[in-house]
Amino acid sequence: MNNCIFVGVAGGTGSGKSTVSHELMNIKKGIVQLEQDAYYKDLKGLSVEERAKTNFDHPDSIDFDLLISHILELKKGNAIERPVYDFTTHSRKKETIRIEPAQLVIVDGILIFAIPELRKLLDMKIFVDTDDDERLLRRIERDIKERGRTFESVKEQYLKTVKPMHLEFVEPSKRYADVIIPRGGKNRVAVNMVIAKMKRILQKGHMD
């Protein structure tokens, strides 16, 4: 598809990336989303205990080759089959979701700006910047409610891998952002400015 625009939304876990991405998806029909979360490597070969010990915040835990190849296919105008990931079992589901090429594709994830080959495919890079304490509180609540975790497991994972990987990979990748949204996805002023800009780009059909 000609003039397909790729917008990256990065930020730490629980920063509000999904919230911002959904706001952008609501601009008009036909905008599609590729979540880095869907591209976690399948850990079916490991026992459930071994899976839970994996460092899910290191770039090696994600199949970036597949994500990049899907972005390139969409750029060429071809549909892709996006994997579906199950956070409760740390594995890929059998089914996939067909994603058709679109004028605007939102790519979101904690590490997308930390991978140079992926970064250069993004036309606009937005970083959602939320204080660590707020992100942690949201993460505890979400992982217990939605991802089948206990408080103890969230605490152990946060201290062992989530926090150190955030400091090593996610936070430094903020330097590559074109736009930084402070305080998360409910920052109306910032989100509305990004939406207004995206609407202008979509009307013109290309980046400035």
Ligand SMILES: Nc1ncnc2c1ncn2[C@@H]1O[C@H](COP(=O)(O)OP(=O)(O)O)[C@@H](O)[C@H]1O
């Ligand atoms: N500004 C906010 N204030 C309070 N809760 C929020 C805010 N933004 C997001 N949340 C909540 O925090 C959790 C994580 O937000 P989400 O957008 O999914 O973050 P991410 O995709 O970066 O992990 C969700 O449960 C969401 O409803």
Ligand SMILES: Nc1ccn([C@@H]2O[C@H](COP(=O)(O)O)[C@@H](O)[C@H]2O)c(=O)n1
């Ligand atoms: N099996 C998995 C895979 C990933 N995680 C955690 O998800 C976080 C990224 O997702 P967000 O929606 O919060 O951006 C990341 O910090 C991983 O630790 C997991 O817990 N289990």
